[in-house]
Amino acid sequence: MPVPVQRDPEQTRLALADWLAARMPRAREVTVGPVRVPGAAGYSGEILLCDAEWTEDGTTRRGEPLAVRVAPTGHRVHPEDRWPEQVRLLQVLDGTDVPAAPLLGHEPDASVLGAPFLVMRRIDGRVPADFPSYHREGWLADLPPRRRRAVWLGGVEMLAAIHRLDPLALGLGFLDRPRYGTGHLAQQLAEYTGLLPFYGAQHNEVAAAASAWLRDHRPEEPGPPRLLWGDARLGNIVYDGETPAAVLDWEMAALGEPESDLAWFLHLDRHLSEGIGATRLAGLPDRAETVRHYEHLTGHRVRDLEYYEVFAAFRFCVLTARVTRLLEESGIMPPGTDFPLHRNATRLLARVLDERGARYGDAAVPR
Template identity: 55%
Template sequence: MPVLLRRDPDLTRAVIARWLAERFPEEGTPVVGPISTPAHTGFSGEILLCDAEWDHRGPRRVRPLAIRVAPTAHRLFPGDDWEHHTRLQALLAGTDVPVAKILGTEPTGELLGVPFAVMERIPGQVPSDLPSYHHSGWLARLPASAQAEVWNGGLELMAKVHRLDPDTVDLSFLDKTSREPAGIGRQLEEYAAHLTFYGAQDSPVVTRALHWLRSHRPPEPDAPRLLWGDARLANIICAGQTPVALLDWEMATLGAPENDLAWYLYTDRFMSEGRGLPRLAGLPGRQETVSRYGSLLGRAMRHLPYYEVFAAFRFCLIASRLTRLMAGTGIQRPDNESPYARSTALLDRLLGETDACVRQGGTTVT
């Protein structure tokens, strides 16, 4: 669900035009077109879409732009890591991980009242959050083979993230000072420390999940890798049926690749089963996906059921926060659905399934 445009559009256009003129003086004075927001995705931060046009020096030139505004009122996460995320995206632009190029940032907040980053807007389409891509939209209209291509192409792009060599890409700014080393232990306790912020401190299901996660924490024998964090279909830009770029790095951290794969699987499950919808017939199933991803990384996936419970736990906290933000801003979902109620029910269901799996010794998926 997108954050609604609550800024004066004419003032915003003037600010962006001024910033562009100062940033790219050799281009001359730009004309900035109408401001809009993404139609079907994005609540973690404010995204502004516009076109900038220069035409007085040579041929007419139009540059599609996306402006990511640092979160203020619509803050899904307790930390203020906006600068880290923009820095990461700029760093990734120099690798084979496909991301939108950042043209520049305004970190002071003097122009729009909050910091912002201006990026090139990559042409393409993104699977919809609302309505779910399992229900309708361009992905649902594709033949089954093309749906599988979108799903598997997303895995291939995600593997590029996990294959980045930590010895050649300096990600130290993501490694926050903590008593815990980077990995699942640190991530779990960071979420646990902010249950009140998310508004889930009184949920019996959340409490049970946290106890389970602490009791079954697996070893992570490999050096931590960069994690995309919000690894899901709705954060992938596709050209036709081919994934071409990854969006949204607000949840980026360091850890085991299983973390991202579990989120990829769980968020898709929530978008279908969690919303009472049949899953798209062309999307590969869990076992096929896990096997394929193991091939992409060159090793079997370890303890994946654990990471799926962790994904469901995190999703439930974020859904709780999202539900509160929606209520506080008067935003109503078209289907009157409570993301928190549905995510709590699915977390409860997954805990039962995983408990049974653990009892049978099935914590490792190969």
């Protein structure tokens, strides 16, 4: 259920053609094909796909695949889009061994498309879908267990590659958010717990209980901080066969302890299986094997993972409250539709709290 096109597709196509032509002075007859939304896109970013064609030095380049990411305007999941930081991070990643989609250019002027945007070379491949869950159907479910295992471990290897980067050497200090407090975990906690009304989760009793638990059990951050992908999950990886070809979606990127990413990776998979009542695919490594493989790849001993799993469940619960509200307000989800995303996320958060001894149960889960 992707974010819809928030601007006229034909005007967008023509504006992109003019924009590309202005940045390629040797190109002639620049055209852009129909603009479309990817079927497997997520909620938070407006992604437009198109193919460009032009003639340069007598040679015609046909079907150049492009992906255009537009800064959120009306459909904003997060309180801040942090757009300049996203662009800057993609520029930094281009010089590393993390396979992010190549950034071809960006436009800070909102007058072109109604919001800033960036243009990337589209990486062809397959992405495990959230809707319907890849545990229920799709190309991953169709693979034999041995190959599913390779897909999962490839995702863990992407986490390891990101966490091996040196934020200091790469100049990633711009991802720090000192206005939310001292310490990277404290900053993230403050953002989510302090802005519950924005997300629409201020009346969720399970989220309130998790917020209190997280404050009371906050671990130390031995550091040094690593680059955090933020939305680390299989659904943000483009695969060429069973091999990751590109890592997508950096709008939740931050600095902090790598366990935060690992916990999110595990929890989002749990949500798409146990959280929605689906049987987890055979062949996918379990939590313990995933942790062992991650430690082997990074040489980092995983600490306090249980805490970060509660944090992941809490953040996902809060974000799904916001997503549900946006779907209702935008008309994507008609009034009266039973869309269980937030309810399922809340119920799974209650279960995670129970596992950590909070004894909360799901009595307060909205029906």
